[in-house]
Amino acid sequence: MNQNPIGIFDSGIGGLTVLREITRLLPGENTIYLGDTARVPYGNKSRETVERYSLEIAHFLLRHGIKMLVAACNTASAYALDRLKKELAIPVIGVIEPGAKAALRATRTRRVGVIGTEGTIRSNAYSSAIKALDPDVSTFTKACPLFVPLAEEGWTDDDVTLSVAERYLGELKGHGIDTLVLGCTHYPLLKGVLAKVMGAGVTLIDSAESTAEEVKRVLTERDMLHPGAQARAEHRFFVTDSPERFVTVGRRFFGERLDGAELARLAE
């Protein structure tokens, strides 16, 4: 069982940043990644739909024998984590709570900003997670729907993206935050622009790293770490739309180890 893979899913390619941190921290672990590219994005869809998609993916990955499930998508973590935890017998980890913990470690002013998709922001998941850990911290949130298409268009260091970021973040800057949670796995690609707009006094939190730490902590605690040498680790990739584009774009996130992806049919 400990040799079984960790299952990681996202609506598309963004979750590969989380996978990368997991393999960096736990190089001996086998992994299976699923990108739901046929239905991407999740950020503008309802809780019911995102819950249904997440469950379909979880059951697909369970059929491949995963020992743990990581929802490496903020919208899925915000909307579906409770339901996944309830229905699955294996440990389930999302990106929201690790991101919230990292933000609390970083803030001095106790004023934290959160940006994400419409769904993630509407769910209020980050604010709830932060306040559950420390009720005295104030949170300020803003949905930024154009950031994902800008990142996918590759306009990561660009005047247009800078104008969009200035408009989205202007209000947050007014609240005197010193920490900004990048509540969407695409946003780290825009780090340069976001740092320029927010200024040197604001720490940007990318939950990939803290999520990987949480994965390690839970596997260690439950004595579920893979016993073998890292040379044998296998990374398998599934997508729901054509693998071609996923492999091309995905390499920017995960490098050469992404040498192919298989087509998954979720609903039978």
Place this chain on the structure above:
Amino acid sequence: MNQNPIGIFDSGIGGLTVLREITRLLPGENTIYLGDTARVPYGNKSRETVERYSLEIAHFLLRHGIKMLVAACNTASAYALDRLKKELAIPVIGVIEPGAKAALRATRTRRVGVIGTEGTIRSNAYSSAIKALDPDVSTFTKACPLFVPLAEEGWTDDDVTLSVAERYLGELKGHGIDTLVLGCTHYPLLKGVLAKVMGAGVTLIDSAESTAEEVKRVLTERDMLHPGAQARAEHRFFVTDSPERFVTVGRRFFGERLDGAELARLAE
């Protein structure tokens, strides 16, 4: 049979512009509209996936007794029309050929630009349709992936949208076109900005109107027009994600007659 509804589908709300023109031209016709909001957008997905989604929708609408199917989505028209025509016994109409015809009526210089989603442009469907009708017309195409999210964000008359449009259209302007096909049902929302960038000498073609004319022509030719008075016409709406957002945003496209939408489950 003639009293049966016309079925119209799109990946989301954009196709409501086509529905509006159909009901304007044929007020006595009953209609059923399906917006595949749980899987929107189609523009960045593969031919296989868009074909599969279009067939699922067609079969759902057939179960509701439609007498004709209109693919009111450029990507679905580009990728799935042939397959739909082959598999369905009722007439099937897309938006590409009507748009191509309207462009040919408008151009004087015989140089036509086409903008659309990645999928529509990659499919080459407009260029093929235009050249099939008149091989002497030159076409120049450009995918504009950010236009849909900008229109959905409501930034329709906006400096950021203007900058994006200038970047996307700069190359097309250099080719001396006098006609620009808006090859995506969302783009008419950006008409003001697009007209400003292209200048007064360029005619913008929105295929909604010419598609409605094609619907009327085919129904008349096959003696399939509804015989009744317009007061009795019924317009029914289905979506695959939560109806709430669809109704709110959809009213901008279709007005008060959009008084509710039902949830459709496509795959059983």
